[in-house]
Amino acid sequence: MEFKQGDWVRIEKNGTVYEGKVMPSMEGYITIKMKSGYNAGFSTDRVRITPLENNGETANGGRNGLKECRPERGEPSDSGKKLPKVAILSTGGTIASKIDYRTGAVSSQFTADDILAAIPELREIADFKGRVISSILSENMDSESWQNLARAVVEEIEAGADGVIVTHGTDTMMYTAAALSFMIETPVPIVLVGSQRSADRPSSDNAMNGICAACVAISDIAEVSVVMHGTTSDDFCEIHRGTKVRKMHTSRRDAFKSVNSLPIGVVDYNTRTIKTFIDYTRRGEKPLKFKPGMEPKCALVKFTPGSDPSVLDCYIDNGYRGLVLEGTGLGHVSTKLIPMIQKATDAKMPVIITSQCLNGRICDRVYDTGRDMIKAGAIEGEDTLPETALVKMMWVLGQTDEFDKAIDMLRENISGEITECTLK
Ligand code: GLU
Numbered sequence: 001m002e003f004k005q006g007d008w009v010r011i012e013k014n015g016t017v018y019e020g021k022v023m024p025s026m027e028g029y030i031t032i033k034m035k036s037g038y039n040a041g042f043s044t045d046r047v048r049i050t051p052l053e054n055n056g057e058t059a060n061g062g063r064n065g066l067k068e069c070r071p072e073r074g075e076p077s078d079s080g081k082k083l084p085k086v087a088i089l090s091t092g093g094t095i096a097s098k099i100d101y102r103t104g105a106v107s108s109q110f111t112a113d114d115i116l117a118a119i120p121e122l123r124e125i126a127d128f129k130g131r132v133i134s135s136i137l138s139e140n141m142d143s144e145s146w147q148n149l150a151r152a153v154v155e156e157i158e159a160g161a162d163g164v165i166v167t168h169g170t171d172t173m174m175y176t177a178a179a180l181s182f183m184i185e186t187p188v189p190i191v192l193v194g195s196q197r198s199a200d201r202p203s204s205d206n207a208m209n210g211i212c213a214a215c216v217a218i219s220d221i222a223e224v225s226v227v228m229h230g231t232t233s234d235d236f237c238e239i240h241r242g243t244k245v246r247k248m249h250t251s252r253r254d255a256f257k258s259v260n261s262l263p264i265g266v267v268d269y270n271t272r273t274i275k276t277f278i279d280y281t282r283r284g285e286k287p288l289k290f291k292p293g294m295e296p297k298c299a300l301v302k303f304t305p306g307s308d309p310s311v312l313d314c315y316i317d318n319g320y321r322g323l324v325l326e327g328t329g330l331g332h333v334s335t336k337l338i339p340m341i342q343k344a345t346d347a348k349m350p351v352i353i354t355s356q357c358l359n360g361r362i363c364d365r366v367y368d369t370g371r372d373m374i375k376a377g378a379i380e381g382e383d384t385l386p387e388t389a390l391v392k393m394m395w396v397l398g399q400t401d402e403f404d405k406a407i408d409m410l411r412e413n414i415s416g417e418i419t420e421c422t423l424k
Helices: 112-118 143-157 175-183 208-219 311-315 333-344 368-375 386-399 403-411
Strands: 008-013 016-023 029-034 038-041 048-051 083-092 097-099 106-108 128-133 161-169 190-193 224-227 236-241 245-247 257-258 265-268 273-276 298-302 322-327 351-355
Touching: 008 029, 008 038, 008 224, 008 265, 016 038, 083 112, 083 143, 097 257, 112 128, 112 208, 112 265, 128 143, 143 236, 161 224, 175 190, 175 224, 175 386, 208 224, 208 236, 208 265, 208 273, 224 257, 236 257, 245 273, 257 311, 298 311, 298 386, 333 351, 351 386, 386 403
Parallel strands: 083 128, 083 161, 161 190, 190 224, 298 322, 322 351
Antiparallel strands: 008 016, 008 048, 016 029, 029 038, 097 106, 224 236, 236 265, 245 257, 265 273
16 A cells, blocks of 8 residues: 555554654655654565554644644634734744654744644634744844844734734743843733744644743733743743743753742643732833844853953954853852953953852852952843843943943843842
8 A cells, every 4th residue: 555745654563553644755665753753764565554544633633733723814712702912923943843744854834823723722812913023943043033023023012912922942032032121111911932842742832832822912911921831741831031031951841940030920721820929010011112222242151160361352352342251150250361351341341240050149249259350340240141141231232332321231120130139
């Protein structure tokens, strides 16, 4: 029997059964994408291949499966009740990915409308308008993409969106979240969401994350937030403040954590209710304000024992405008590097110190090294995450050319990146 690409088949080999969807295969071989998301290849003369009776519908269906149904646009999802308007802006990443049967790889090729079709429950929560901003993996984002995205978010809010969802690759989502936090003062929720596992995998987190993001987008939380799985189970999502969040695991579904802050709250997936833990900006509390401008020539440099001072020199000599150092413990670099901090600040290049510990607060007033760093002009980043400090530096230097003003802005808490007291 001949099988074509996309058919569901059962393959028996030495008493073991494999089930999956046929992928492009070489002559004499059959390759399938299994329910686990892994690919398996077999020599056709050594196996027994039969069609899967249910054509794989239940094998890959269920809440997290990619359903091929496409509810018509504008279909009333809730007996005449007027739903809030939510714009869903798609940038790419795993949440917008599906298997490319040409290459067997996962690629970002889903649009916002495809996401709505794959997660039909979303239509019960809000009246969505989809817009594709880009279809890229998030490692390809840059300060230009952040500004284009921010502009699109602002346009949607101006056009009357009650909330905005941005679907995004998880790897650099924290940078984009911080960038939107600094660039936009918002009267409505702006929610970034991604998924760690693509929609074709039964363990995909796309549906739950998408649904929880929609709950936050229509909520009272008028902040830039990141909404992702809170645990490895399908029980709740956490709502992280855009300047306090970090991806802390390569593959777990609960990879995102708030650092030096509690999450703003959680969304219970079953009841679709939100519980908050800390104070947040309420819907309508602030008018919409857009403050674009990003200086790309800023760098985040990790200090390691024995770091060569010429590394910093290189940035200074190459026209960089701001530096964030990820120092040790309370925020130290070696004594040898301190003249470079002085050289940078003499050249009107701000230097912020953050910590490799991530958790806790910078205090350069305890040890001599730290005091000398402050004397050389270093700014203590308080409890700001290194990545957030970098984005803040880029944004501040995109707002002003005046060194003293930049220093004042860098010391100030602008968008929740510095908290008053350290979380124990
Ligand atoms: N590296 C890709 C990205 O960040 C895929 C990972 C993901 O989306 O989680 O876009």
